[in-house]
Amino acid sequence: MSSLLKVENLWKAFYNRWVLRNISFEIKPSDILGIIGPNGAGKSTLLYILLGIISPTKGKISYFGRDFYTNRSAILEKVGFASHYVGLPYSLTVEENLRVFARLYRVKDIDKTIDNLLETFKLKDKRKVLTRTLSSGEMMRLNLIRATLPQPKILLLDEPTAGLDPEFIQHVRIVLKEKAEKEALSIILTSHQLGELERIINKVLLLDRGEIKGYGSLKEVFQLFKVDNLEDLYFKVFKD
């Protein structure tokens, strides 16, 4: 099966300090990769490099078999992103924000797509309200709608369930798993909620101070570190 995303020997330094060292991994259709590591491990930096908003110091990234930097726009039309840490502009309504981003991603049937996603993420009643009035959970749902607006092939999520109530965490998990299975959507996500993460991912990348400590299918990595759950894996890898 061909790679949707291939990262080869990626390095990143900020002001002469290495924050990512020699990162290589790949994503295939329906892969759900969890990037795990303590604060400052380089997880968010890695996501932002994969989105092209931070440039790497060296290394190669290719999506769908094409070089990212020479095909940026075409590639990003099929890559979605949502983060708990960054909300959409507050002074626009929910619908206006989505309409703007629908244009940026050249979404075909804007009205229908927005309707469906507002329904899926249970935000239909907030359609006309200003984004500043949303709760943090609702803002995260709006971010998820914005991320899935272009019907991406790869979804990058930074702490996607932070701020959501347990019922909605479960809902998001079901929606994402369903999309991964039915639409061959691949997902890369970071989260500190290890229990929740374990329920959704099938691959894991362990990152510590910018270096990969382990990478592979969840089963392989569990066998390698002789553990049977993500929490034990975390403490075994990052406590030492």
Add this chain to the structure above:
Amino acid sequence: MLSPIRVYGILLRHFYLLKHSFSRWMDLIYWPTIDLLLWGFITLYLQRDSLNSLNFTSLFLGALILWNILVRAQQGLAVGFLEDIWARNLLHLFISPLTLIEYLLGLLIYSLFKALAASLIMSLLSVMIFDFNFLSQGLFIFHLTFALILFAWSVGLLTMAFILYFGQEAEILAWALALFFLPFSAVFYPLSALPSIFQKVASFVPTSYIFESFRHLLLQGKLYHHYLIKGYLLVGFYLITSSSLFVLAFRIAKRDGKLIKIGE
């Protein structure tokens, strides 16, 4: 390839912002109106006691409208960029397929709208209250206005480059940088009124040629083409330099991760 839909997306974002904001509407209408009324009445008063037959009010109001076009176009660009910084929207924009050129085009069109809106309001008021028709010089005025808008964009791009490089501390430049050129632009007085050292500086400022052309146009009814050509050449130089600096600042911002953090 450049996508007009994405350019429209940027334009739409700023029109939605305008739609919800009374203060932004005020900024669009209030200041040009106050400027015109205030300076219009002052010049009427000065002309009343003057023995000079020169149409002082027309010269002054015309220059005022042209200067406002420059300021509105420059601020439309720089403040439009700041709006995205304040909303922490640069991250969302530049992880989308939007290219830098498309983003800038969206902002440029929006700034053009703001400049045209301000000039339209001022032109109408100057006809109604001061019996001065800014557009009576026809196509010549278009040449001058176009050169001013290009210069305004170059100042706007320079401001944006400073903001990207130095962070939000530099945001004051969005309002201040155009004013730096005001004394050397000979907006309300002829170049010959400046001290010689200031005249030397003014010879490197494109707006000095544009406003000098405007005075000739109004007083003699013809355009001094060599002034206009010099003005356009200098505008071209400023535009290329500021665009290059902005692209460089943008690359540095991507290298240093500033696009994520700016606005925090």
